[in-house]
Amino acid sequence: MALEIIVKPAVRKLAMERMQILIQNAISNARIDPELSQRQALLARRISTRHKIRMPYELRMNFCKKCKSFIAPGVNSRIRLGRASVKSIRISCYLCGHTYRKIISQ
Numbered sequence: 001m002a003l004e005i006i007v008k009p010a011v012r013k014l015a016m017e018r019m020q021i022l023i024q025n026a027i028s029n030a031r032i033d034p035e036l037s038q039r040q041a042l043l044a045r046r047i048s049t050r051h052k053i054r055m056p057y058e059l060r061m062n063f064c065k066k067c068k069s070f071i072a073p074g075v076n077s078r079i080r081l082g083r084a085s086v087k088s089i090r091i092s093c094y095l096c097g098h099t100y101r102k103i104i105s106q
């Protein structure tokens, strides 16, 4: 148990870094190589499940909440800022048409 406490954070940190790199690559490849981009996103998701690491919001927002597809901002999703007094962003998935809102707390 004690050993696990020492080992785990390093492994998790590494997995988290890999996940971030994969998503970044997936976003930059979304336009030029959509297939590769989907594969990289899938890999990032697998890392998250295998290591039981919850993806940080900035990574999770690249996945549609409904169809679970990887959606690159500006490529297969549209991100718009809400005009209401409460600051929010609206993300629309081009693949299934689902729109969801995220309220940005200040």
Ligand SMILES: [Zn+2]
Residues within 6 Å of the ligand: 064, 065, 066, 067, 068, 069, 093, 094, 095, 096, 097, 098
């Ligand atoms: Zn979708």
